[in-house]
Amino acid sequence: MTVTRRNLLRWGAAAAGAVTASGLLAGCGGAERRPVPPLSPGQDPWRRFAGTTINFISENTAPTAAIAANLQPFTELTGITVRIVNLELSALVQRVALDMASGTSQYQVIYADPYQVLAPYSAGLADLREFIEDPSYPVLEGGLEDFIPTQLRAAGSFEQEGPVYALPYDCPTMIWQYRADLFAAHGARMADDLGFDPTPGPDRTWDEYRRIAAWFTDNVDEVRYGTGHQAKQHDSLMCDFSNVLWSYGGDYFDAGEQVGLLGVRDPGRCTLDSAEAIEAARFYDELLAVAHPASRTWDWDGVGAALRAGEIAMCPNWHEFAASNEEAFPGAMGYAPLPSGPTGSANMYGGCGIGITANASGAERGAAWLFVNWATSRGTQLDNLRSSAGGGTPTRGSVYELPEVVRAEQRPSELPNMLAGPAVRAAWEPDRIGLRPKIPMWNACDTAVFTGLSQMIAGQQDPETTMRGTARRVDQIVARGWHA
Known part of the structure; x- marks a missing residue:
């Protein structure tokens, strides 16, 4: 991995000031949320927000490097423009804290580190069930069940079963x-x-x-x-x-x-x-x-x-x-x-998820979900494995069952990160993770x-x-x- 990961530094005073003592965001929900435009009859749900621009703030990780190098398929599928901001994790956390506290949504899609973003800021993240359960959006391929269960809970939940604040995006172990x-x-x-x-x-x-x-x-x-x-x-x-x-x-x-x-x-x-x-x-x-x-x-x-x-x-x-x-x-x-x-x-386990700021509204809110859905899909995870610009290994169980991926666990391998696949899957067993x-x-x-x-x-x-x-x-x- 990576690679710059888990470079955890102490919170800066500005970021710390963005929350109340209880950990809830002082400014979250302060701005009036615009409704998401409805799906028109006969409209392709993937093209529903064509012409929208959204911002994705991420740690400079291997999966994001791969996606940044190959955004054209998403743009062609949806008509949405995605601007990616890559930062060291400590800088990302400070920007997310300030953005959430402001009540605006400069960054609609967020790399939600479980320890520096999800745990302190879960109140500022949308519950993704809002989109998963809405039939007007494209189906989440394979459902939540396709994500490796431990990773879904560790990277996507906080305090209780039910709400899903992020979908597993990377899984360094x-x-x-x-x-x-x-x-x-x-x-x-x-x-x-x-x-x-x-x-x-x-x-x-x-x-x-x-x-x-x-x-x-x-x-x-x-x-x-x-x-x-x-x-x-x-x-x-x-x-x-x-x-x-x-x-x-x-x-x-x-x-x-x-x-x-x-x-x-x-x-x-x-x-x-x-x-x-x-x-x-x-x-x-x-x-x-x-x-x-x-x-x-x-x-x-x-x-x-x-x-x-x-x-x-x-x-x-x-x-x-x-x-x-x-x-x-x-x-x-x-x-x-x-x-x-x-x-x-x-x-x-050092994996993280990606989620959506709760303050996102209007077409940007829906466009953010289309990106999260696409960025964690089987096809995108396979493309990340193939990418020469970055990579990362899948967070969906079904990707490990693809013939191309199974073959890559043996030498010669066209997907060399998969040579660690058997070892890391053993490491993900509940008694070892x-x-x-x-x-x-x-x-x-x-x-x-x-x-x-x-x-x-x-x-x-x-x-x-x-x-x-x-x-x-x-x-x-x-x-x-x-x-x-």
């Missing part, structure tokens, strides 16, 4: 990425030296992963270090650590599945001071001690580049880096779910987490002090609300 050629060349000797089968997958433990990494560093000349990590003081560090945290039985809050899947406004007390979380931090500190030293300066792009440059033999990273991996080492890469801790394998807290104040909590972890791996404090201090800081943030 962290998996084990490795040089299969090096494992094949050295696997037998490694197994003899280590005393276990080193084949990557969820049957391996994190401790075995650490030992494999150290073995590569000590015994293989083709790479400098066995593993690398996205351990920069940045959101990437929280993502990297979370895989270990969950696999050790730790979590950020009680009822972690509910907090991560549907989301809540008040998650309760932080549980990072639990024995399981402290043990996970202790292991993570040990893992970073054998990793490439530059790991402390890398986010996902940095560790991905190191893997492609032959600096490391393996790493946890977002699955959508598969295509660029294959360019660097054709036929030599492998993909698997992440190793297991005492409670199993956990694989961070990792979901960070979907709460309005997550951004500030995230900053507290990666700040504490950065101090730990720099040797400034021990794991227990780190986890207990981070838990106290998170509790303070939650108690004050999401402005913190």
Whole structure:
């Protein structure tokens, strides 16, 4: 993946001021909403809003790059002009906050990050059932049931079943990425030296992963270090650590599945001071001690580049880096779910949806839905897979069943991101998918987490002090609300 993802920064004062203490938008609904023009008898529902111009604000992601490079089919189908604004996520969030608070709708279609847009701003997003259930619009192909269920809930819902605020648009997920050629060349000797089968997958433990990494560093000349990590003081560090945290039985809050899947406004007390979380931090500190030293300066792009440059033999990273991996080492890469801790394998899901601002009105409101419908359709998702400008992998189950896509999971592949398909689908199993807290104040909590972890791996404090201090800081943030 990507690629610039999940670059989560603290809210700017302007964005924070756009909401009330309860998290509801102060200006939402302030402007009078114009009615959507009705469908004329005999009119093509796709041409209903021809001549309309709408704006789509998105993080600069792979699917948006692919769509931006190939908007002509949508324009020809609908007569609608779409202007795409690509931004780093933190800048996107601030613009969305201000736009919603103003009561206008400069951006009709919104890349709705679950943690920075959906959770704090669900009141400012339209419930898409308004369009899905209206027979005057084109049918949503395959219905909501065609989207991968966990992704639909994690990227599209907040607090309760029912309302759908976004349709799943991308689905980056962290998996084990490795040089299969090096494992094949050295696997037998490694197994003899280590005393276990080193084949990557969820049957391996994190401790075995650490030992494999150290073995590569000590015994293989083709790479400098066995593993690398996205351990920069940045959101990437929280993502990297979370895989270990969950696999050790730790979590950020009680009822972690509910907090991560549907989301809540008040998650309760932080549980990072639990024995399981402290043990996970202790292991993570040990893992970073054998990793490439530059790991402390890398986010996902940095560790991905190191893997492609032959600096490391393996790493946890977002699955959508598969295509660029294959360019660097054709036929030599492998993909698997992440190793297991005492409670199993956990694989961070980082997907987002696209939705419609509740303030959109008139023809722009209907045109926005036609774009959301088209942008998440089977055909568009397949075109994104084929695109040389971007890509991403599908969020619809039916796309994975297409013969072309099934074939692409084997080499030679014309859709190289699909080489990670079997591994990532295994990672999406309910007992393996990792979901960070979907709460309005997550951004500030995230900053507290990666700040504490950065101090730990720099040797400034021990794991227990780190986890207990981070838990106290998170509790303070939650108690004050999401402005913190």
